[in-house]
Structures are given as structure tokens and as C-alpha cells.
Amino acid sequence: MPDADKRFAEEWRDAAYNCFSSGHKFCREVCPVMQVTRNESWSPTAFHANVVAMEKGELEISDVAADYVNCTGCGACELRCPNSLFTGDFYRFRTRTVDLVKAARALAVSQDVHQDAWRRWNAETDERSHEPVTEAAGQERVRDWAEGLELAIGGETILFVDCEAAFHRTSVPRAVARMLNLAGYKFGLMNEQWCCGGPAAEMGYEEQARRFARHNLDDWRASGVRRVLVLDPHDYITFTEDYPKYFGDDYDIEIVLVVELLAELVREGRLTPHIPVERSVTYHDPCRLNKRKGVWREPRELLRAIPGLTFTDVDRVTQWSYCSGGGGGLPIEKPELTARISASRIDKAAELGVDTLVSACPWSERPLSEAGRARSIDVVDLFELLATSLGVAP
Known part of the structure; x- marks a missing residue:
């Protein structure tokens, strides 16, 4: 077994045994992939069982990497697991299946085990600085959605618009910008926004994710940004979970979820x-x-x-x-x-x-x-x- 596989198994063995030993499998019924496929190899319990098999030398990541594709990262399995439901009472252990899946994907990429579409997607994202959600996606057009809105560049508060909204669902960020303007809420845009890096991290391309994160944080620092508004839940996860992991105490940017901000503005009568x-x-x-x-x-x-x-x-x-x-x-x-x-x-x-x-x-x-x-x-x-x-x- 490769040394990287051994380290992975050692890191995740407790999580695997805490899942694998219970036998309840409640997580399967809330898993969206299991609901439509009934494929046990693609279940949350299988993702943990693989770690047990790797620890015992029965499997390597190359044997099961393709199975780990079949996860949306929704987190339903974690909520339904008794390890989470009874934390502090009985099991005293929080299930982290989403993190396990990301770690397994990163392990596969580190050993040059790739999924074809993911490799192409991330190579094109790296080339464009944005995900190829449309043919037009690219750095020169990342602010096209804001045409005519006369939004400032930089400032203490900026709006970060994810790739899908910036290039495909452009009416969404335009709606957000117009509502914030209506409320008199001051904000600007990034000087040079790149993809948040979250999708690369989810597919196992962690080095690329960190590089994109570094660029964005440096851009915020150069523009005096203290607060980032996000309209996309995926960006919110990336900025509140991945970036703190990458940058530690050096990361002191406030992340504000637009849906919570708008609810506050409605409550205040603005x-x-x-x-x-x-x-x-x-x-x-x-x-x-x-x-x-x-x-x-x-x-x-x-x-x-x-x-x-x-x-x-x-x-x-x-x-x-x-x-x-x-x-x-x-x-x-x-x-x-x-x-x-x-x-x-x-x-x-x-x-x-x-x-x-x-x-x-x-x-x-x-x-x-x-x-x-x-x-x-x-x-x-x-x-x-x-x-x-x-x-x-x-």
C-alpha cells in the first residue's frame, strides 16, 4: 500500500470504525444518490468501510476512487447519523462524511488517479481563472453582469459573485445589486475576481484551490476589503470553512450571506x-x-x-x-x-x-x-x- 494511503487510513480510521460498527445505515435513506441508485458502493457507509479495508491492506485508493465521485456533499448523512444526533450524549463523535469524501478525492488526485471530466474541468478553470460554466466564462467578462449598474471597485465591503451566477444566471446578481442599492447599502466589486476555488477542492484539486484562494485574499487585502458578501451557498462554505483552514489566523475577513443580510434589511424596514x-x-x-x-x-x-x-x-x-x-x-x-x-x-x-x-x-x-x-x-x-x-x- 502506498504511504499516502496508509496516512489517509490512519487519519480517518476512527471515523470509519464509528460509522462501520453501528450498522444502522440510517444515512442511506437521506442520501440523494442512494435514493435514485440503491448502489451500496456509493453509500456513506461504504465510503467509511473503504477506509477500514484500506487500513487492513485490502484496498488502495485507486481501487475505489471512482466510487467517491457519487456524492453531492449535501451533508444529509451527517445529520441523520446517530453519531451526530447524540453527540455529547452517547456516541460523543461527530460524523464528517463530507470531509472524508473530499480527502479521498484529494488523495486520488495526489496519486495521479483522475476522473476524466473533473480533470478537464479543472484544467479549463485554471486556464480561464473561472469555471467553464458557459463558453463566455473568462476573466475579461467576469463583471459583464454588472453593466450599467455603476458599481465601485474595492472598498471595505464587496460582493463576490460565483461563476454560475456571473456568467450563466446573471439576473441573480443584478437583482441582488439593485436591492442593495435600493436599501442604500454600500458595496463594491473585486478588482480581479477569480473562482473561489471551492469546486476544485471538492473534486480533489487542492493545490489549485489554495492557489485561487491566495489570489482572492491578496486582492481583498490590496483593495482594503474587510467584508465579503456572498449570494451563493457554495462560496459561503468555501469562505467560512476552506479559507480559514488555508490561512489560519491571517484570515480575518467577515463573510456575510446575502440572504441573511436581505432578511435583516426587510426587518429594519429598509x-x-x-x-x-x-x-x-x-x-x-x-x-x-x-x-x-x-x-x-x-x-x-x-x-x-x-x-x-x-x-x-x-x-x-x-x-x-x-x-x-x-x-x-x-x-x-x-x-x-x-x-x-x-x-x-x-x-x-x-x-x-x-x-x-x-x-x-x-x-x-x-x-x-x-x-x-x-x-x-x-x-x-x-x-x-x-x-x-x-x-x-x-
Whole structure:
């Protein structure tokens, strides 16, 4: 067994045995991949069992690297695991399956074991400084979405717009910028924004992720940035979990989630939705907000503040098992599996008799929209919906 495999097994053995010994497998039923494939090799329990096998010398990472593709990083398995549910009471151990999957992918890349689509995607991201979400994605066009808005460059507070929103769903950041301007909230843009690096880290390309993170932090420092607004939950995870790991005490940037900021501005009366929006909606909890960060109240506050909406809510805990399939690099390597997961999510919305599924994550909206067309269900971003009621929709 390669030395790197041995070190990996040593690092993750306790997590593996704490999972593998319980036998309950509750995590399988909330795993979006397991829900549509029933493939035990792609289950959270298998991801831990592999570590046990590696420790015993029965497997190497090259034998199972392809299995670790089949994870969206949603975190539902961690929430459902008794290790997490009973932390401090019985097991006294927090399950970290998402981190385990990222570590296994990084181990594979370090040994030159690649997934073809992920390798191409990250090579092109490295070349463009942005993910190739559209043909137009590139450094020279990263601020095209802001044309005509006359936004400043730099300042203490800047808005970071993820690749999907900057190049594909440009109406989302335009809606956010117009609402912040309406509220009199001062912000600017980066001088030279690169991809946050989070997708590279999720696919195992950690050196590239760190390099992109270093560039962005240096840009913030040079522009006097103290606060970064993020509209995308994936960026929020990267800036609040990966960057602190990379930079330690040197990282003192405040990260503000736009959905929480807008809810605060509505509460304060600085924004008042007043134009009725006649839709029947339900809300899709983005995995990285609800499950990973516990953010579920503020999106619902905003929906309930919009006049004209008929809002049918679903218990946020029930939605631990809901996922768009749009995370963890899955749509890049296995778009057909993402499509099946999104179709399953749309089916659950259709059961409620709504005409619109509202999300607060640009990365979930492309696969959900494609699935929604087959069921005549619109997929609309929360920020666009709120901007419509405020009279500043793009």
C-alpha cells in the first residue's frame, strides 16, 4: 500500500470504525444518490468501510476512487447519523462524511488517479481563472453582469459573485445589486475576481484551490476589503470553512450571506416588498444552507414578506433528504445522475400542487429548471422573486 494511503487510513480510521460498527445505515435513506441508485458502493457507509479495508491492506485508493465521485456533499448523512444526533450524549463523535469524501478525492488526485471530466474541468478553470460554466466564462467578462449598474471597485465591503451566477444566471446578481442599492447599502466589486476555488477542492484539486484562494485574499487585502458578501451557498462554505483552514489566523475577513443580510434589511424596514407576486410556491432548501450551515429561517422570512404569494412550506428537517444533485462536482462527472436527483426533487414539489419551486442557490437552479420543464414547474431564484416585489427586477 502506498504511504499516502496508509496516512489517509490512519487519519480517518476512527471515523470509519464509528460509522462501520453501528450498522444502522440510517444515512442511506437521506442520501440523494442512494435514493435514485440503491448502489451500496456509493453509500456513506461504504465510503467509511473503504477506509477500514484500506487500513487492513485490502484496498488502495485507486481501487475505489471512482466510487467517491457519487456524492453531492449535501451533508444529509451527517445529520441523520446517530453519531451526530447524540453527540455529547452517547456516541460523543461527530460524523464528517463530507470531509472524508473530499480527502479521498484529494488523495486520488495526489496519486495521479483522475476522473476524466473533473480533470478537464479543472484544467479549463485554471486556464480561464473561472469555471467553464458557459463558453463566455473568462476573466475579461467576469463583471459583464454588472453593466450599467455603476458599481465601485474595492472598498471595505464587496460582493463576490460565483461563476454560475456571473456568467450563466446573471439576473441573480443584478437583482441582488439593485436591492442593495435600493436599501442604500454600500458595496463594491473585486478588482480581479477569480473562482473561489471551492469546486476544485471538492473534486480533489487542492493545490489549485489554495492557489485561487491566495489570489482572492491578496486582492481583498490590496483593495482594503474587510467584508465579503456572498449570494451563493457554495462560496459561503468555501469562505467560512476552506479559507480559514488555508490561512489560519491571517484570515480575518467577515463573510456575510446575502440572504441573511436581505432578511435583516426587510426587518429594519429598509426594504419593503409591496408589489404582489401571484404564484403558488414552495421552497427548496439548498443543502449548503440548511443542512451544512443551519440557515433556513431567513429565506422563509423573505418569502412570507412578499405579497401575493401562496407559500406551501415543507418542514426543514424533512428537507434533509432533498437535494438538487448540483453539488460536489457530480453534474460535471455524472450529469445523468444529477438529472435523476433533480427530477426526484421536482416530483416532491409537484405533489404539493405548486407552480413554482423557489431556490436560493444558483448551482441548484440549472438542473432543477431542466427537470421542472418536464413537470411544468418553474424554478425561480429567491432574489429575483424578492426584487420583483420590490420593483427592481432585472
